[in-house]
Amino acid sequence: MTVIAVTTEQLEQAEREAEQAQEALRGAERYYAANRASQAAYDKHKDAVDAADHAVVRARLLRQDWEVQEEASQRRAAEGEAAALEMGSEVDGLAASRTSAVAAVVAAGAAVRTALEALAEHDGQVRAVGAKLGARGLRSWNGEATGAGLDGSVWMRGRLWPLVDGGAVLGQLLADAVAERDGRHPMARFCARPYGGVTAARGRDEVLAAVRAERGR
DSSP: OOOOOOOHHHHHHHHHHHHHHHHHHHHHHHHHHHOTTOHHHHHHHHHHHHHHHHHHHHHHHHHHHHHHHHHHHHHHHHHHHHHHHHTHHHHHHHHHHHHHHHHHHHHHHHHHHHHHHHHHHHHHHHHHHHHHHHHTTOBOSSSOSSEEOTTSOEEETTEEEOOOOHHHHHHHHHHHHHHHHOTTSGGGGOOOOOOSSTTHHHHHHHHHHHHHHHHHO
16 A cells, blocks of 8 residues: 655645635625625635535645654654664664774775876886887887887887776776675676777786786785
8 A cells, every 4th residue: 555645845735725715715605695696606605615625624634644644753763763772782883884994995095096106107117118219219110029119118028018007907906806796786897998008908907917816826
């Protein structure tokens, strides 16, 4: 059974309408008393009676419903207060666990900033070495073993040192952690578009592989 709540505003509006309808009825009664032979006065009085009856009944029923729901609301409030008193230790536990969670998130945020700075420093180091190679006229645009890539990455003796998208590295690590707890969470399917250069996605994947290897030891 669906219960439709009656608001205080609805009740007050209905009671105002009932008062207005009764006032209109009194006016119609006076008009009809002065014009007994008038069909229009009779019809006006009859309509006013019907409207007043309807408005008064509606207001009375709404007040009854409102009083019932107010009584139920007060009862639930009392039951809730009693439960809160009885469950004081549980409430203390909620406060403690939330405090611990906030502290953990604060620590994680600091660690994230530190990691972002380190990743940005590495990315900057790659770009600096690439710039030095470029200044020497060494560019690895056609498969040269040593030289700067088009995006600032570095080839050194046949090994590529790609740029690194630090934000994507940490985003993927967060997605991995979320997936371990709840694979259905939308964050578990996080996938960042490559950002920061052509080789940045490869740099991200290499760092992630190294991190996962370290964690697996």
